[in-house]
Amino acid sequence: MKELVWILVSYALLAIESPLLGHLDSQFYAPDIALLTALYAGSRTPMLRAVATAFAIGLIKDGLATSVPIGLNTEIAVLIALTAQLLERRVDLRSPVPLMATAAALSLLSTGVFLALEAIFHRSFNSYGDVLRMALPLALITMLVAPVQFALLNRVTRRFEARERAGAIFLRR
Amino acid sequence: MFRELLLRYRQTLVLTLVLALPVGSMYWHGKERKDTSLVEKFLLVLTAPGQRLTYGVVQGVRDMARSYVLLVDTEARNQELEQQNRILLGAALEKRTLEDELQRVKQLCEFKSQRDDLQTVPARVVGRDVSQFFQVMRLQLDVQGNSAVHEGQAVITHDGVVGRIDKIAGSYADVMLVTDARSQVHATIAGKGVIGSVQGHGKKNEFTVQFVYLDRADHTVAVQAADAVLTTGHDHVFPAGLEVGHVAEGKALQTGPYQEFQMVPAVTFATLEEVLIVTGQGGSAPLPAEPPPTTKGKKAVDPANTPDSPP
Numbered sequence: 001m002k003e004l005v006w007i008l009v010s011y012a013l014l015a016i017e018s019p020l021l022g023h024l025d026s027q028f029y030a031p032d033i034a035l036l037t038a039l040y041a042g043s044r045t046p047m048l049r050a051v052a053t054a055f056a057i058g059l060i061k062d063g064l065a066t067s068v069p070i071g072l073n074t075e076i077a078v079l080i081a082l083t084a085q086l087l088e089r090r091v092d093l094r095s096p097v098p099l100m101a102t103a104a105a106l107s108l109l110s111t112g113v114f115l116a117l118e119a120i121f122h123r124s125f126n127s128y129g130d131v132l133r134m135a136l137p138l139a140l141i142t143m144l145v146a147p148v149q150f151a152l153l154n155r156v157t158r159r160f161e162a163r164e165r166a167g168a169i170f171l172r173r
Numbered sequence: 174m175f176r177e178l179l180l181r182y183r184q185t186l187v188l189t190l191v192l193a194l195p196v197g198s199m200y201w202h203g204k205e206r207k208d209t210s211l212v213e214k215f216l217l218v219l220t221a222p223g224q225r226l227t228y229g230v231v232q233g234v235r236d237m238a239r240s241y242v243l244l245v246d247t248e249a250r251n252q253e254l255e256q257q258n259r260i261l262l263g264a265a266l267e268k269r270t271l272e273d274e275l276q277r278v279k280q281l282c283e284f285k286s287q288r289d290d291l292q293t294v295p296a297r298v299v300g301r302d303v304s305q306f307f308q309v310m311r312l313q314l315d316v317q318g319n320s321a322v323h324e325g326q327a328v329i330t331h332d333g334v335v336g337r338i339d340k341i342a343g344s345y346a347d348v349m350l351v352t353d354a355r356s357q358v359h360a361t362i363a364g365k366g367v368i369g370s371v372q373g374h375g376k377k378n379e380f381t382v383q384f385v386y387l388d389r390a391d392h393t394v395a396v397q398a399a400d401a402v403l404t405t406g407h408d409h410v411f412p413a414g415l416e417v418g419h420v421a422e423g424k425a426l427q428t429g430p431y432q433e434f435q436m437v438p439a440v441t442f443a444t445l446e447e448v449l450i451v452t453g454q455g456g457s458a459p460l461p462a463e464p465p466p467t468t469k470g471k472k473a474v475d476p477a478n479t480p481d482s483p484p
Contacts, residue, residue: 015223018301019231048187055191063216064224067311067353070212071198078191121203124355126374 003045003053005160006153010037010057013149014064031145032138034061035110036103038077039146040153042084043093054081069121076110076117083109096147103146107139209324209340217342221313224300240266277447284331285449291412292453293329294319296346298445311339312348314448322346325410327451333416333439334358334404335448348448351417351438359408360384360417363401371402371417371436384420384434397423402436412454 013033021030038054045053058077062070083106084093091098111131118125179186198212209217240263285293300313312335316322328335328348336356339349349356356373362384369385384402400420406413416439427433 011223012227015220015227016231018224019228048184051188051191055195058195059216060220063220069199069203070210070216071195071202075192075195075199078195082188117199121199123203126354 001164002157002160003041003049005156006037006041006053007056007060009153009156010034011060014061018064029137029141031149032107032110032142033145033149034058034073034077035080035107035142036146036149037153038080039084039093039103039106040150042081043088044157047082047085050081050085051078054078068118072114072117072121076113079113080106080110093150099146099150100143104139104143107142108135111135111138209342213340214342217340217345217347221300221342221345224313225315228300236266274446280331281447281449288412290455291451292321292455293449293451294321296322296328296448296450298448299345301443311350311353312336312442312445312448314346314348314450315344316341316346316450318344321452322450323452327411328448329411329415329451330440330445330448332441333418334411335440335442335445337410338450346450350442352442357408358411358417359405360402361405362396362420363403365396365400367396368405368407384436385431395423396420396425396432396434412451 010033017030017033034057037057038050041050041053041057044050054077055074058074061073061077062068065073087093087102091102093099093102111134115128115131118131119128202210202213281295285291294316296314296316296319298312299315301311312328314328322338322341324338324341326338328337334351336348336350336353338346340347350373351358351371352373354373356371358371359368360371361368371384398420402417402419404411404413404415404417418436418438421435421437423434425432425434
């Protein structure tokens with residue numbers, strides 16, 4: 001059930017992100033929330049649960065950004081979760097510095113996958129230059145936000161698990 | 174036996190499924206389609222309420238923060254009149270908000286009465302694009318489940334063309350803006366007797382559109398910066414005589430039989446709050462008698478130079 005909480009938190013973050021950054025006139029500095037959630041799920045849960053969580057959050061992102069073919073963000077999120085599973089034993093994703101480096105690298109990787117999938121499936125797409133220009137700033141802002149989002153998800157998980165242990169009903173099943 | 178096989182290969186099956194489903198979806202949704210798919214409808218219904226809620230909350234917080242700053246400032250200047258100022262400032266702020274809203278609605282009503290050949294329904298903007306790369310800006314409208322609203326209908330304001338309805342799900346509708354790379358609008362440069370097509374770039378914050386035209390009736394009349402670009406109505410989507418934007422620079426991006434000019438849209442999408450959806454057009458759609466809203470040096474509409482007129 002904690003995966004459901006992660007999805008809800010990420011949904012809230014994604015929904016807040018757009019109007020908030022819009023009002024602050026910083027639309028182009030939006031961190032990749034879905035990527036970080038997929039990375040978190042991939043590093044904290046078994047494979048099937050991780051990919052299911054990533055699938056759900058990718059689908060939500062597809063719903064929020066319908067200017068790309070539906071499934072593109074889902075595919076990227078699942079691939080990120082799988083990559084996180086591979087990295088889990090090699091990289092210490094609980095420490096800030098390795099986490100930030102991993103987040104930045106995966107953000108660049110996801111931009112590459114984004115471009116590849118757009119080229120294959122989205123005929124009318126022609127903003128390759130813009131996407132490439134945005135790749136590095138996006139990776140940097142995602143890198144900076146990674147420890148904050150991981151801390152938030154950790155906190156939410158701890159609270160949820162504590163309540164579950166205490167026998168309280170956190171979410172109605 | 175089957176159950177055992179399922180259990181044994183569960184991981185492989187699930188992984189194949191979660192990787193293949195999005196690929197299938199991308200293939201399906203990547204094609205040019207006019208109708209909204211079931212998945213798109215589901216996702217719109219799933220995400221629109223959240224977006225609407227957060228949009229409202231953020232606006233509320235912003236308004237509160239602004240009020241707070243104003244009050245702190247007032248307190249610093251005059252402690253004794255704090256309470257009075259607070260009431261007055263609140264009232265003024267409320268009045269200004271109401272005035273702004275009234276002004277916008279009045280402009281829309283005036284436009285509606287001027288263009289009585291058009292059947293329109295009003296709609297409120299409830300969400301904007303959240304795409305990472307801002308490849309295509311989009312707007313989300315609350316159409317209150319109006320049955321007259323359909324995909325492909327034109328979305329306009331008193332300032333000009335906004336775009337067209339792309340997808341509808343329940344009470345919400347997605348708008349494809351004129352700046353979208355998929356958008357094409359049949360248009361004419363006012364007073365220049367040329368017709369062409371306005372095509373979006375889909376670029377992030379440039380909001381540019383291109384005007385490509387084939388036939389120039391009068392080769393001696395040069396296209397200049399700030400020339401107004403109006404719809405012709407030939408695409409059967411946008412009514413004739415609406416301003417799409419104006420030419421940004423007189424210098425063509427591409428010369429030859431197809432000339433291209435960079436344009437600036439007539440509508441500022443970032444500040445849109447209310448729009449009109451054109452649900453029908455009755456009779457002939459006239460060009461406005463008055464010149465269109467002008468920017469610096471913008472030309473007036475000359476009905477004699479519309480594309481249908483002889484050169």
